[in-house]
Amino acid sequence: MIPHIMVHAVLQQAVAGFYTDLVTRPTGRAVRENIERDLPPGTVAVMDFTGVGCLDYSCADEIVAKLVRDKVKVLLLRGLTDAHREAIEPVLAGAGLAVLCERADGVLEGLGASEPAPALLDELIERRLAARIPGGSIRLTAA
Amino acid sequence: MTRLIEVPTQFDDRSFDQFTAAYAQAGDGERLLFDAHAAEWASPYGLVGLLAAGEAATRKGERPLLTAPANPDVVSYWARAGFFREAEDLFEVHGKVPRTKVATESEVLLPVTPVRAAEDVHAVVSTIQQRASAILSSELGLDPKATMGFAMALSESCQNIVEHAGTGGWVAVQAYNWRRKLARRVVVIAVADAGVGFRHSLEPTQAKRFGERWGDAAALEAALVQGVSRFRDPGRGQGLAGIRRYLTRWEGKVAIRSGTARIAIVPRWDDDVPLKEGLPAFPGSQVLLIIPEQVAEKAGGSSQR
Numbered sequence: 001m002i003p004h005i006m007v008h009a010v011l012q013q014a015v016a017g018f019y020t021d022l023v024t025r026p027t028g029r030a031v032r033e034n035i036e037r038d039l040p041p042g043t044v045a046v047m048d049f050t051g052v053g054c055l056d057y058s059c060a061d062e063i064v065a066k067l068v069r070d071k072v073k074v075l076l077l078r079g080l081t082d083a084h085r086e087a088i089e090p091v092l093a094g095a096g097l098a099v100l101c102e103r104a105d106g107v108l109e110g111l112g113a114s115e116p117a118p119a120l121l122d123e124l125i126e127r128r129l130a131a132r133i134p135g136g137s138i139r140l141t142a143a
Numbered sequence: 144m145t146r147l148i149e150v151p152t153q154f155d156d157r158s159f160d161q162f163t164a165a166y167a168q169a170g171d172g173e174r175l176l177f178d179a180h181a182a183e184w185a186s187p188y189g190l191v192g193l194l195a196a197g198e199a200a201t202r203k204g205e206r207p208l209l210t211a212p213a214n215p216d217v218v219s220y221w222a223r224a225g226f227f228r229e230a231e232d233l234f235e236v237h238g239k240v241p242r243t244k245v246a247t248e249s250e251v252l253l254p255v256t257p258v259r260a261a262e263d264v265h266a267v268v269s270t271i272q273q274r275a276s277a278i279l280s281s282e283l284g285l286d287p288k289a290t291m292g293f294a295m296a297l298s299e300s301c302q303n304i305v306e307h308a309g310t311g312g313w314v315a316v317q318a319y320n321w322r323r324k325l326a327r328r329v330v331v332i333a334v335a336d337a338g339v340g341f342r343h344s345l346e347p348t349q350a351k352r353f354g355e356r357w358g359d360a361a362a363l364e365a366a367l368v369q370g371v372s373r374f375r376d377p378g379r380g381q382g383l384a385g386i387r388r389y390l391t392r393w394e395g396k397v398a399i400r401s402g403t404a405r406i407a408i409v410p411r412w413d414d415d416v417p418l419k420e421g422l423p424a425f426p427g428s429q430v431l432l433i434i435p436e437q438v439a440e441k442a443g444g445s446s447q448r
Contacts, residue, residue: 021268023298024261054268056298057381083291
């Protein structure tokens with residue numbers, strides 16, 4: 001079973017005040033620490049950004065990059081807007097890190113540095129969490 | 144003894160160094176009188192910069208004096224822009240200041256707003272998204288996707304205060320017609336503090352690397368161009384790099400003044416210089432972001448929307 005993290009819900013729990021934006025390092029740190037509590041190291045996790053407004057570079061680094069660097073084996077993002085991607089992509093690429101991103105049509109693709117992304121897809125296939133479909137693209141088998 | 148510091152009649156980033164030159168001459172123990180009675184116009188940069196000067200002067204000694212603009216339209220605009228709401232705590236204000244509500248008009252996208260903690264940045268980002276989206280897309284012709292990038296740039300600019308200044312600061316965002324320079328509408332973000340500045344903030348980790356070149360200009364270059372941070376955490380330094388990327392994409396301008404230097408990423412429509420050194424010393428950091436109205440390219444040149 002892949003752990004599902006609803007980022008907007010975690011934000012509501014982690015920070016006092018009703019915020020929909022993931023901005024500032026302290027907010028990012030609080031959200032990440034909240035996520036880390038229930039996440040075993042080396043796991044595969046799905047992180048859903050539905051309902052999150054603005055995501056700034058500081059939060060992208062504090063949450064996504066640090067989870068990838070220190071905690072999870074494969075991080076799969078869904079519910080991303082173009083603006084979220086614009087914050088996350090350079091932060092990951094600059095650190096040589098990558099995550100997988102589920103597009104609206106269900107296809108998985110790499111986000112961040114290009115080098116580590118194929119290995120992440122292979123890991124999901126190896127764990128039978130994803131499969132290659134006719135045409136070559138890769139989708140989750142169970143989520 | 145009271146020292147008079149004239150506020151330029153057209154008070155913006157261009158005339159700011161005329162203001163700082165007078166400020167830098169003030170000695171310890173002198174009470175400062177900031178004289179804005181002849182002011183005809185002030186940009187958001189001028190307004191937040193004046194507040195930073197007031198805070199620095201307060202720290203150095205006696206509470207400074209401020210003569211409000213004599214022109215009723217100008218003083219009214221400063222009030223609507225939220226300047227006097229903040230100035231009352233810093234200055235002994237003289238002159239007729241109208242009891243005007245802080246603006247909800249379209250030009251003032253974000254009135255002068257204090258930034259002291261992460262919660263303030265959340266409030267700023269939330270406010271700007273409610274008020275600025277329509278203006279950015281309909282009036283400036285920005286892709287609707289760019290409005291979120293605008294909020295990100297604003298967030299990162301404000302966080303520089305929270306993370307590095309060692310004190311509070313102010314932010315203001317306005318949209319206006321920039322006839323003189325560009326003949327287009329622009330949105331301007333101005334952020335200022337009277338804190339420790341970039342050189343002091345980066346000195347422990349960067350001074351050795353730069354050797355004799357180390358100073359305000361080198362610190363600004365390290366932060367804006369090389370994306371270094373005072374924190375050793377590998378993910379730090381993303382904010383200014385992100386701001387630079389965003390503004391480059393939308394032909395915008397970023398300029399940061401700190402201490403005795405000023406660095407700018409200069410778009411093709413501007414004639415500013417990339418780096419100025421040896422400016423009159425002024426505390427903290429002052430950040431200016433300008434996003435111009437996007438124009439459609441036509442054969443034989445560009446045309447306005």
